[in-house]
Amino acid sequence: MQIRLRFLRLTLAAPSCALLLGTAAFLAGCATQGFVITLKDGRQFISADKPELNLKTGYYKFRDRYGRDVLMREDEVLMIHTDTGGGKD
Secondary structure, three states: OHHHHHHHHHHHHHHHHHHHHHHHHHHHHHOOOOEEEEEOOOOEEEEOOOOEEEOOOOEEEEEEOOOOEEEEEHHHEEEEEEOOOOOOO
16 A cells, blocks of 8 residues: 555645646746837837837837837937836836
């Protein structure tokens, strides 16, 4: 009976570990990195996705972390880098 019990414990532990690891992987995937757009005047904006430059208009287009579409003139942008969690908007 002890052998059977050990087998049952291992059988129950394996799916629990798989579920835990799967949940952790899912949550890590949800924490996507955004981008920080720093303007020449020092203001910073955080985007949910990578800003795309339209060469015809000269504007960057991106979606902010609140889901709003934003247009930003290329000549106002100083730099764009990945978000490390310390930006303002």
